[in-house]
Amino acid sequence: MAVFAITYVYVSDPERLAAVRPEHREFLRDLHGQGALHVSGPLPPAPGGEPGGALLVVEADDTTAALRLLDDDPMRRDRLVAERSAREWVPVIGGFAR
Template identity: 65%
Template sequence: MAVFAVTYVYSPDAERLDALRPEHRAFLRALHDAGRVVVSGPLVPDDGAPAGALIVVDADDAAAAAALLDADPFRHAGLVTERTVREWVPVIGSLAR
């Protein structure tokens, strides 16, 4: 398995994001409990950058990392306007391999 950094850019529809946030977090928490999501959290909007998220996952490849998150309730509702998946190689810290 490899480590992948997945970033989301969220829709500016704060009301819908707030309404679905409990389902989104439950989905990610289940993946964490299954050992697939290492860590997840919001990226705060700053200096014109939109709100989003960083999700670090264990997967065999980038396609598997993306597929793992395809069922995210935010994604199904069209609230993820952009998603990137990049392999990440931590060399220092608790995630270093």
């Protein structure tokens, strides 16, 4: 298994994001409980107006499997994720290092 950093960029709709956030976090808690999600958290909007998003660190066999873990995320289901990407990450220092 490999570690992947996944980024979300959210649509600019604070009210809808806030409405779905509790279900989104419950979904992520379940993934964490299964051991697939190591950590996640929001990326606040940038000062220049870049929309907010999220950073999620997951463990999976490959990039496709990493993204598949998040296919049923309520934020994605409700079309609040404008874009997402996954990239393998090789931590060498800290809690995720191998």
